[in-house]
Amino acid sequence: MAASTSQQPGSLEDLSAAVRATLGSGAAFQYLNTRLIIQIGVNLKDISAAQNADPSLLQRVLDALGRMGIRPGEART
Amino acid sequence: MTRARSAFTANTSPAAAAQELIAGLEGVDPRVVVFFAGLAQDGGQIGAALERRFPGACVLGCSGNGEFSDGGHGKDGAAALAISRAQIGACATAMIADDDIDAGVRRAADQISARLGRSLRELDPARWAGVALLEGARGREERINAALGDVAPFLPVVGGSAGDNITFSGTWTWADGRLQRDGTALLVAEMLVPFQTFKACNFEPTERSVVVTRTDPARRLILELDGEPAAPYYARAIGVAPDQLGFVQFLEHPLGLMIDGEAWLRSGVRPEGDALFFACSVVEGARLNFMRPTHLVEDTRAKLQQAQAELGRPIGGALLFNCAYRMIEAQIKGLTDDYHATLSTIVHAGVHSNGESYLGHINQTLTGLVFA
Numbered sequence: 001m002a003a004s005t006s007q008q009p010g011s012l013e014d015l016s017a018a019v020r021a022t023l024g025s026g027a028a029f030q031y032l033n034t035r036l037i038i039q040i041g042v043n044l045k046d047i048s049a050a051q052n053a054d055p056s057l058l059q060r061v062l063d064a065l066g067r068m069g070i071r072p073g074e075a076r077t
Numbered sequence: 078m079t080r081a082r083s084a085f086t087a088n089t090s091p092a093a094a095a096q097e098l099i100a101g102l103e104g105v106d107p108r109v110v111v112f113f114a115g116l117a118q119d120g121g122q123i124g125a126a127l128e129r130r131f132p133g134a135c136v137l138g139c140s141g142n143g144e145f146s147d148g149g150h151g152k153d154g155a156a157a158l159a160i161s162r163a164q165i166g167a168c169a170t171a172m173i174a175d176d177d178i179d180a181g182v183r184r185a186a187d188q189i190s191a192r193l194g195r196s197l198r199e200l201d202p203a204r205w206a207g208v209a210l211l212e213g214a215r216g217r218e219e220r221i222n223a224a225l226g227d228v229a230p231f232l233p234v235v236g237g238s239a240g241d242n243i244t245f246s247g248t249w250t251w252a253d254g255r256l257q258r259d260g261t262a263l264l265v266a267e268m269l270v271p272f273q274t275f276k277a278c279n280f281e282p283t284e285r286s287v288v289v290t291r292t293d294p295a296r297r298l299i300l301e302l303d304g305e306p307a308a309p310y311y312a313r314a315i316g317v318a319p320d321q322l323g324f325v326q327f328l329e330h331p332l333g334l335m336i337d338g339e340a341w342l343r344s345g346v347r348p349e350g351d352a353l354f355f356a357c358s359v360v361e362g363a364r365l366n367f368m369r370p371t372h373l374v375e376d377t378r379a380k381l382q383q384a385q386a387e388l389g390r391p392i393g394g395a396l397l398f399n400c401a402y403r404m405i406e407a408q409i410k411g412l413t414d415d416y417h418a419t420l421s422t423i424v425h426a427g428v429h430s431n432g433e434s435y436l437g438h439i440n441q442t443l444t445g446l447v448f449a
Contacts, residue, residue, distance in 0.1 A: 027202045028231040030337075031436060035226045037336055038437035039219075041360040068230040069198055 008062070009072060012052045015061060016044040018072035032070070040064060081105065081164060081394030081448075083426045085148035085156045091119035094155040095126035101148065107131050107159035109168055109266060111208070111396055112138035113428035115153030116241045116248070123155060124251035131159070135168045137252040137262040139210040141428035142240035142401045147421035150413075152242075158396055158426035164448060166267040169193050170252040173261040178217060181261075182224035188253075189265050197229035197265065206233050206272060208396060208446055210252070210262040213238030213431030214245045216297060218438035219358050221261055226436065232265070235274040235444050237398025237430030248431070271388045272448035275395065276435050277380035278342050279373045279403075282333055282366035285314065289365060294358040298349060306351035314367060322348045328402055328409075331441050332365035340368060344402060344440035356432060356440045373406055374415045377443065381423065390449045397427030397445040404429040423447075 009015035023029040029044075037043050042051060042061050051057055065072065084101025088094040091114075098112060110127050114120055120138060127136045144156040169192035175181030186197050207229060211218050218238055225234050239248035252262030287310075291301035302310045312319040315330045327347070333340035343365065344356045359365065385392050397420065407413045420427070425445075433444040 023231075027233075031202060031233060032230050034336055034436045035223075035230065037334070038341065039223050039226075039360070041362045043336070067227045069227075070230065 009058070012042065012044070012047045012058055012061065015058060015072055016047060019044060019065070019070070022070065022072055022074060032068070036061060036064060081158060081160045081424050083146035083148055083156065083158045083424050085144070085146040085150070085154065087149065087151045087154040089115065089118065089153050091122040094118060095123045098123070098155055098157045099126065099130045102157060102159040105159040105161050107134045108162045108165040109160040109264065110134050110136045110157060111426065112155060112157035113141045113144040113426060114138065114155035115144070116140045117153060118155060120249045120251050121256035124256060127157070128254060135170045135264055135266070137170050137210060137250070137264050139239035139250040139262060139428065140241060140248050141430065142243050143404060143429040144427070145417055145420070146426040147424055150417045156426040158394060160394060164268070164270045164393060166269050167193055168264060168266040170262065170264050172250070172252045172255060172257050173221070173263060174257045178220045179224050179227070182221065182228055185263050186228035189263065193265065197232060200229070200232050200265070202231050202233055205265065205267055206235070206274060206446055208264040208266070209234055209236035209434055210250045211236060211238045211432070211434060212250065212259040212261050213248045214241055215259060218432050218434060222434055222437045233274040234434065234436065235446055236434045237428060237444060238432035238434070240401065240429060240431045243401050243431070245431070268448060270393065270449040271390065272446060273384055273387060274435060275380070275384055275443070275445040275447040276339070277377055277443040278340055278441055279371045279376035280331060280333060280340055280342060280368035280441070281371055282335055282340060283369050285367045286364050287314070287332070287367070289359050289361055289363045292359060292361050294360070297355050297358045298352045299355055299359055300352045307353045308348040308351050311345070311353055319348065328406060329370060331368050333368045334363055334365055340366070341437065341439050342368065342441040357438045373403065373410070374412055374419050377416065378419045381419070384447045388447070388449050392423040392447055393449045395423055395425040395445050395447040397425050397443060398430045398433050399427055399443045400433055400441045401429050401431060402441045403443060
């Protein structure tokens with residue numbers, strides 16, 4: 001995997017941008033985003049201000065992405 | 078091109094049912110065979126007979142609340158779909174039988190990956206699809222779907238929960254050459270023809286929405302809606318007294334999680350005190366729309382036409398998972414024959430399921446794998 005040493009995103013909006021940079025906005029992103037909406041209630045395409053300011057929610061999404069083997073900001077093989 | 082072929086039998090004897098399915102599927106060189114049968118059928122006998130007749134095919138199946146194909150519909154018999162080698166290339170199955178769901182799904186994914194020679198995480202979602210026949214009686218579909226997402230986050234996985242005549246007493250599935258009580262059968266297949274994971278529900282959102290403010294997800298309970306006790310709030314919203322909440326009200330008034338304009342339905346089952354027991358769990362903070370019904374048959378017809386238009390060629394076959402609520406709605410409204418006649422404009426086999434899956438667990442929906 002082509003890696004970069006990106007910092008952990010500071011908000012859900014930063015995370016969303018990093019995930020899109022990794023996956024693009026095609027089917028892979030859509031499937032992932034649907035899973036996140038169902039499991040956690042976070043829509044990376046429509047983040048509310050309250051969600052964006054919630055560090056625990058950000059960590060939950062990062063944890064979920066980690067379980068899926070997705071490291072935002074890194075290129076996908 | 079050799080096309081998919083379906084078979085249906087009302088025979089409740091497993092040996093005879095298997096022979097009738099095999100006779101109905103003759104003429105196809107199948108890469109995948111999926112069967113559905115009544116709970117009391119011996120799924121092991123049917124599965125083994127199909128494996129003997131179609132060596133080299135991936136065979137999987139499950140019990141249901143009724144089974145159907147374009148050749149007929151009923152309960153306690155069996156139905157099957159054979160998908161040809163011109164339609165599916167590589168494929169592999171696995172059985173998830175563990176109480177430890179995460180470990181079981183990881184093992185199944187490793188097994189399938191080894192057979193396919195590639196990681197599920199790397200499969201191109203434009204060419205590969207997953208089909209899951211989930212155990213449908215123990216309320217674990219959310220966790221199974223989440224675990225599948227962990228091992229294959231980009232793979233479109235569609236399916237349904239095995240049925241047990243809506244008793245929630247236990248279901249069976251067949252995959253990888255064995256029958257498993259309360260197991261989940263998983264298929265991963267390379268599609269050689271245009272395909273789509275299909276989802277249809279005959280409800281549309283109303284303007285009214287509600288935020289789920291407190292839940293007990295392990296028990297699929299919604300405790301509060303908009304900060305108020307859920308059952309009286311929901312009853313007031315649909316215009317009935319709390320003590321009038323019953324199956325018919327829940328059938329007519331599901332809640333919908335809207336994603337990109339599409340509804341992912343969450344259906345109530347019964348009140349439990351001031352809480353509501355739903356057929357799937359809902360995360361706290363989710364905004365759900367109250368839904369209103371459209372016509373079951375017309376909506377289904379339109380969604381199939383839309384699927385065909387999106388495929389760009391005639392539908393060659395479909396595996397379908399139809400919620401038992403939809404089966405009951407068709408019965409109540411006298412639409413059963415019309416509904417199956419609409420489905421029967423395409424080659425298909427399906428099951429009336431205890432729940433449906435498409436990237437997550439959903440209710441009151443027709444899901445499926447539709448392909449050219």
